[in-house]
Amino acid sequence: MALRLDQLPFRTPAVVTAIDWSRLSDGDARRLRNLGFDEGVGIESLHGAPFGGDPLAVRIGRMMVAMRRAQAQAVSVEPVAS
Amino acid sequence: MSGFPLVAVVGNPNAGKSALFNMLTGARQKVGNYPGVTVERKSGRLALPDGRPIEIVDLPGAYSLDPSSPDEEVTRDVLLGRQQGERLPDALLLVLDATNLDNHLRFALQLIALGLPTVVALNMVDLARRDGLEIDPQVLERELGVPVVATVAVRRRGTDELKEALSEAIGAARRIRAGDGAAQEDFAAIQRRARAIARLATVSEKSGRRTSHFIDTVALHPVAGPIVFTLVMFLMFQAVFAWSQAPVAWIEAGVAALQGAAASVTPAGLVRSLVVDGVLAGVGAVVAFLPQILILFLFILMLEASGYMVRAAFLMDRLMARVGLSGHAFIPLLSSFACAVPGIMATRTIEDPKHRLTTILIAPLMTCSARLPVYAIIIGAFIPARTIGGGIGLQGLVLFGLYALGIVGALVAALALRFTVTKGAPRGFMLEMPKYQLPHVRDIVLGLWTRTLIFLKRAGSIILVSTIILWALLSFPQPRPGETALQSSIAGRIASGLEVVVRPIGFNHEIALALIPAMAAREVAVSSLATAYSVQESDETKTDTTLIERLRGRWSLPTALAFLAWFVFAPQCLSTIAVTRRETNGWKWPAFMLGYLFTLAYGAAGATYWGARALGL
Numbered sequence: 001m002a003l004r005l006d007q008l009p010f011r012t013p014a015v016v017t018a019i020d021w022s023r024l025s026d027g028d029a030r031r032l033r034n035l036g037f038d039e040g041v042g043i044e045s046l047h048g049a050p051f052g053g054d055p056l057a058v059r060i061g062r063m064m065v066a067m068r069r070a071q072a073q074a075v076s077v078e079p080v081a082s
Numbered sequence: 083m084s085g086f087p088l089v090a091v092v093g094n095p096n097a098g099k100s101a102l103f104n105m106l107t108g109a110r111q112k113v114g115n116y117p118g119v120t121v122e123r124k125s126g127r128l129a130l131p132d133g134r135p136i137e138i139v140d141l142p143g144a145y146s147l148d149p150s151s152p153d154e155e156v157t158r159d160v161l162l163g164r165q166q167g168e169r170l171p172d173a174l175l176l177v178l179d180a181t182n183l184d185n186h187l188r189f190a191l192q193l194i195a196l197g198l199p200t201v202v203a204l205n206m207v208d209l210a211r212r213d214g215l216e217i218d219p220q221v222l223e224r225e226l227g228v229p230v231v232a233t234v235a236v237r238r239r240g241t242d243e244l245k246e247a248l249s250e251a252i253g254a255a256r257r258i259r260a261g262d263g264a265a266q267e268d269f270a271a272i273q274r275r276a277r278a279i280a281r282l283a284t285v286s287e288k289s290g291r292r293t294s295h296f297i298d299t300v301a302l303h304p305v306a307g308p309i310v311f312t313l314v315m316f317l318m319f320q321a322v323f324a325w326s327q328a329p330v331a332w333i334e335a336g337v338a339a340l341q342g343a344a345a346s347v348t349p350a351g352l353v354r355s356l357v358v359d360g361v362l363a364g365v366g367a368v369v370a371f372l373p374q375i376l377i378l379f380l381f382i383l384m385l386e387a388s389g390y391m392v393r394a395a396f397l398m399d400r401l402m403a404r405v406g407l408s409g410h411a412f413i414p415l416l417s418s419f420a421c422a423v424p425g426i427m428a429t430r431t432i433e434d435p436k437h438r439l440t441t442i443l444i445a446p447l448m449t450c451s452a453r454l455p456v457y458a459i460i461i462g463a464f465i466p467a468r469t470i471g472g473g474i475g476l477q478g479l480v481l482f483g484l485y486a487l488g489i490v491g492a493l494v495a496a497l498a499l500r501f502t503v504t505k506g507a508p509r510g511f512m513l514e515m516p517k518y519q520l521p522h523v524r525d526i527v528l529g530l531w532t533r534t535l536i537f538l539k540r541a542g543s544i545i546l547v548s549t550i551i552l553w554a555l556l557s558f559p560q561p562r563p564g565e566t567a568l569q570s571s572i573a574g575r576i577a578s579g580l581e582v583v584v585r586p587i588g589f590n591h592e593i594a595l596a597l598i599p600a601m602a603a604r605e606v607a608v609s610s611l612a613t614a615y616s617v618q619e620s621d622e623t624k625t626d627t628t629l630i631e632r633l634r635g636r637w638s639l640p641t642a643l644a645f646l647a648w649f650v651f652a653p654q655c656l657s658t659i660a661v662t663r664r665e666t667n668g669w670k671w672p673a674f675m676l677g678y679l680f681t682l683a684y685g686a687a688g689a690t691y692w693g694a695r696a697l698g699l
Contacts, residue, residue, distance in 0.1 A: 025509065031510070
């Protein structure tokens with residue numbers, strides 16, 4: 001069952017299945033690529049910021065990244081059984 | 083520059099690049115700027131094991147050769163030999179974070195493909211081990227085709243091997259690829275190759291980052307997170323005021339002693355006046371802020387080195403998004419509480435140009451340390467030192483209110499600017515959150531040291547020159563008999579003109595006069611008020627009490643409050659204007675900044691004055 005990253009429950013290990021680059025501005029897309037977002041990479045949503053849970057703190061590969069939900073919507077993920 | 087071989091230190095942000103650079107060069111560093119751009123160039127000298135000296139330059143951290151900020155652009159241009167003021171490096175020292183290999187290898191592959199002789203420092207192997215991660219440098223060496231040395235930058239591990247490897251690499255022939263790096267493989271392919279190599283080189287891996295994750299469950303917790311943040315901020319500002327009192331007093335005493343000495347060796351007249359009242363008083367007044375600025379920077383450097391700064395930006399992103407900015411803007415704005423100049427320089431890391439411009443324009447609204455002496459003297463004179471219950475002092479409350487007014491003013495201004503002159507599409511907030519680390523003393527001390535030098539150079543140049551000019555304006559033409567210097571001087575005449583403009587907001591001739599030299603630096607307002615009320619300059623403490631008493635006698639409470647409100651907004655700082663001009667490449671934005679902030683200051687002072695009168699204060 002595929003989810004968008006912003007819908008992924010906290011602390012649920014998942015894998016990136018697709019990234020909709022067309023939903024992102026050039027700058028955001030470049031940043032996302034540079035931070036290692038790619039199909040097949042392990043990902044986990046860990047924390048939401050106070051007062052509304054936006055932005056998110058996300059683990060991508062072995063790295064922690066802060067990102068807003070608006071950009072997280074472009075990332076499709078699939079939870080992995082652990 | 084020197085004719086020594088040039089080695090460029092490159093790598094991702096947070097790879098420990100600067101720590102490695104600090105370890106290799108020690109305190110023998112030179113900080114300059116690349117011509118045309120405002121990116122810092124940090125370089126140092128180093129002797130190789132065979133005795134050959136080399137020059138080593140610390141390039142800004144980058145994620146790829148596809149730059150997303152002015153800093154990263156410099157890195158790319160240096161590596162392609164296109165950067166003005168820098169020759170093509172003879173070798174690269176590539177720094178990889180062992181705990182984040184798959185991500186850092188991507189940039190590494192791009193860099194190795196450039197064909198320059200390269201040595202890889204596999205850094206932070208100790209932290210990797212802490213996280214249960216074992217990397218085999220030999221596998222990495224085989225896959226990358228360049229020498230790999232395991233290092234722990236903060237503990238000097240691997241230094242000798244690194245120098246040895248560099249020594250061999252520099253002799254090696256370059257095999258530069260034709261073109262400008264356009265021949266690079268496509269990004270996704272590099273990405274995958276990087277991950278494959280990382281998998282090969284990883285000997286064993288347990289679930290990682292326990293320490294960082296544990297701290298984050300508290301630091302990023304929806305309830306505990308903001309509490310920790312508030313405590314950290316409170317501790318920081320408390321320290322800035324509490325710890326700085328003694329050193330500020332020493333510096334002031336030192337300046338007073340110098341003034342006394344200078345007065346005794348120079349003949350009375352213009353020369354003595356220039357040295358004592360002009361140079362020493364002006365530069366001394368600014369250098370007295372060094373302790374506060376250094377304490378604030380100490381905190382900022384530690385917050386950055388520990389990894390908490392990005393968490394703070396994360397917590398603040400929501401608030402900043404409301405006014406059309408992002409968490410990126412938080413870091414420069416925090417620095418602006420010490421001084422807007424380094425704050426504005428720190429906006430370089432903001433990649434969106436409109437966001438960056440907005441942040442630059444609102445940075446002067448953060449209450450910098452130069453406003454403190456102005457606030458202190460007016461609050462001391464007009465706000466009664468009593469508590470209003472609960473142990474809260476009225477004076478402290480007013481000071482807090484002035485800080486809050488600046489912050490609220492900045493947020494409202496940002497919102498207004500984003501709807502008008504800096505309108506643009508909203509951008510995301512995406513930032514790597516580095517793992518937590520204990521800040522290392524060497525890196526903090528070196529960071530403070532370079533900032534001290536920059537600050538003192540500034541005091542020695544801009545402030546010195548403007549002080550002399552203002553002294554001249556106040557001293558010439560010399561008064562005729564029966565005339566005071568205030569009436570005859572150029573500054574006095576300008577003040578008379580200015581008085582017409584500021585009278586409606588409750589300001590008098592002396593305030594108008596004090597505002598002119600305060601253009602150079604806000605804190606000068608205090609000393610020029612003292613001069614304007616012709617207080618004897620001989621005794622430091624006596625000056626203070628007398629000035630307070632004189633102000634009490636001559637100013638109404640509404641005037642004093644209006645004066646405070648003015649200084650919350652007024653952009654009275656030449657250095658800020660100068661740095662804004664440099665960072666925005668022209669006079670347009672500094673002129674805009676002056677216009678909008680003076681308008682705000684005038685409005686705020688007027689509203690305060692007439693509001694206070696209406697309330698019968």
